[in-house]
Amino acid sequence: MNRREKEEYLREYSILKSQGKPFFPYAVAKDGAMACVTMAVIILMAVLFGAELGPKADPTTTTYSPRPEWYFFFLFELLRVVKPPALVFVATIGIPTICLMLLLLLPFYDRNPERHPLKRPIAMIGAVATVAAMGYLTVLGALAGPPSQVDIYVAPEYERGAEVAASAGCLGCHRIGHNGNTLGPDLTNIGDRLGRDAIARTLVNPTAPMPSYEALRENDPEQFNQLVDFIASLRADNPHSEPEGDGSGH
Amino acid sequence: MSLVPKFMRPAPPRPTERDGAAPTPAQRAKANAAEGGAGLVGYLDERTGASPFLRGFLFRKVPKGTNWFYTLGSATMFAFVSQAVTGVFLAMYYEPDPTRAYTSAAHITNDVFLGELVRGMHRWGATVMIILIFLHMGRTFVFGAYKYPRELNWVIGVVLVVLTLMMGLTGYLLPFDQRSFWATVVGVNINASGPIMGPYLADFMRGGAEFGQSTLSRFYAMHMMLIPGLIGALIGAHLYLVSKLGTSAPPWLKAEKKSLKREEI
Numbered sequence: 340m341n342r343r344e345k346e347e348y349l350r351e352y353s354i355l356k357s358q359g360k361p362f363f364p365y366a367v368a369k370d371g372a373m374a375c376v377t378m379a380v381i382i383l384m385a386v387l388f389g390a391e392l393g394p395k396a397d398p399t400t401t402t403y404s405p406r407p408e409w410y411f412f413f414l415f416e417l418l419r420v421v422k423p424p425a426l427v428f429v430a431t432i433g434i435p436t437i438c439l440m441l442l443l444l445l446p447f448y449d450r451n452p453e454r455h456p457l458k459r460p461i462a463m464i465g466a467v468a469t470v471a472a473m474g475y476l477t478v479l480g481a482l483a484g485p486p487s488q489v490d491i492y493v494a495p496e497y498e499r500g501a502e503v504a505a506s507a508g509c510l511g512c513h514r515i516g517h518n519g520n521t522l523g524p525d526l527t528n529i530g531d532r533l534g535r536d537a538i539a540r541t542l543v544n545p546t547a548p549m550p551s552y553e554a555l556r557e558n559d560p561e562q563f564n565q566l567v568d569f570i571a572s573l574r575a576d577n578p579h580s581e582p583e584g585d586g587s588g589h
Numbered sequence: 590m591s592l593v594p595k596f597m598r599p600a601p602p603r604p605t606e607r608d609g610a611a612p613t614p615a616q617r618a619k620a621n622a623a624e625g626g627a628g629l630v631g632y633l634d635e636r637t638g639a640s641p642f643l644r645g646f647l648f649r650k651v652p653k654g655t656n657w658f659y660t661l662g663s664a665t666m667f668a669f670v671s672q673a674v675t676g677v678f679l680a681m682y683y684e685p686d687p688t689r690a691y692t693s694a695a696h697i698t699n700d701v702f703l704g705e706l707v708r709g710m711h712r713w714g715a716t717v718m719i720i721l722i723f724l725h726m727g728r729t730f731v732f733g734a735y736k737y738p739r740e741l742n743w744v745i746g747v748v749l750v751v752l753t754l755m756m757g758l759t760g761y762l763l764p765f766d767q768r769s770f771w772a773t774v775v776g777v778n779i780n781a782s783g784p785i786m787g788p789y790l791a792d793f794m795r796g797g798a799e800f801g802q803s804t805l806s807r808f809y810a811m812h813m814m815l816i817p818g819l820i821g822a823l824i825g826a827h828l829y830l831v832s833k834l835g836t837s838a839p840p841w842l843k844a845e846k847k848s849l850k851r852e853e854i
Contacts, residue, residue, distance in 0.1 A: 352844075355842055377717060390709040
């Protein structure tokens with residue numbers, strides 16, 4: 340804004356202000372009504388949804404899947420969108436920092452003297468795009484399972500096994516559907532290549548560096564069997580809702 | 590009427606308007622009573638000089654055309670006040686110690702009178718405050734109210750948004766259940782992945798290389814002292830600038846050209 344535009348704005352604003360009403364009681368009344376609505380909503384939500392308290396924090400388990408508060412979903416989702424490990428810092432720090440700087444410095448680079456939203460098409464398109472992107476990521480985050488969850492369709496009888504697989508840390512090295520790493524062989528269609536017994540043998544007596552699951556078999560044979568059943572069920576002819584091209588193995 | 594502060598009372602009569610007759614005892618008693626009632630307000634006013642400020646703040650004019658969207662800011666502040674009040678009550682029972690935190694949170698939820706309601710209000714108040722602050726920012730953006738001369742108030746507002754999100758992050762750990770613990774571990778690790786400053790920032794938040802006693806104490810101190818203090822101070826600055834610069838008018842109102850336009854049409 341140049342000097343003429345500034346003075347023009349101040350003059351016009353002083354006229355509008357002089358035609359207005361005093362803050363007290365007119366604006367205060369509206370603010371008070373809004374405060375009552377806010378209080379009512381907070382109490383209503385507290386009564387309806389309560390304050391849940393999950394199981395006690397246990398730092399020795401590494402299997403619990405982290406779940407942030409919903410207003411951080413968009414940041415978490417950014418992590419899942421950016422896959423290559425070398426670029427993770429772009430998603431975690433880079434993009435949020437740049438967006439924050441753009442937001443903070445908005446009045447200093449948006450020097451358009453127009454204030455009417457319809458006369459600021461670029462600013463409004465930018466804002467709508469930002470809100471849409473954040474909304475989209477938030478919805479994705481709300482719908483997606485936590486990072487250590489197996490996302491593919493699992494038949495009900497194998498669900499317990501899928502949970503064991505997720506919490507046993509298989510995905511740290513192996514890939515199942517869209518989740519997991521490519522360090523070890525892809526398990527998406529492992530059932531085509533190995534039978535149930537072969538899978539059980541591999542779990543107990545694996546090729547290094549995979550850890551042995553013999554301890555699990557000794558301590559909790561039921562869980563071990565569920566795990567083996569689940570992995571053996573991962574076959575191409577089983578419907579897991581995921582696109583083609585992932586079952587080729589690495 | 591005697592309790593009405595000085596700046597709201599009608600001006601006293603001029604010396605020339607006073608009649609010379611001496612007041613009767615009854616009149617004098619009445620006047621003394623009035624003086625005595627206003628005495629406290631007058632006493633404070635004389636020593637603080639608050640009435641010009643209050644008059645300027647309360648009776649400043651708000652431009653024509655302001656609507657319900659203009660209440661979002663004060664509603665956000667109200668949500669913050671609600672968080673502060675419920676937070677004080679929670680702090681009376683909460684113990685920021687890794688072995689006791691969960692037990693005390695469970696104690697608040699299950700045993701303390703109205704404990705679950707207050708904890709629920711604090712938990713959902715956070716959500717309401719986040720929604721309100723983003724709506725308030727959206728209103729400011731759409732109305733172009735961040736432009737001259739209110740640029741600095743926009744900057745303060747964005748800092749308040751970041752601080753509010755930090756309140757959400759630090760408060761999430763405090764119940765110390767599985768969900769909050771692991772979400773915070775990941776949140777701090779995300780900070781650690783940042784270039785240059787990242788690892789130091791994460792170490793600062795954890796109070797060391799590992800999650801432990803000092804992490805919870807730090808999050809507790811940040812959540813109930815550092816960040817709320819900053820938020821309170823910045824709300825003060827924000828309000829000062831609002832009253833100084835005036836509430837912005839809706840951008841579709843044009844004062845000067847109104848008469849001209851009517852003629853053109």
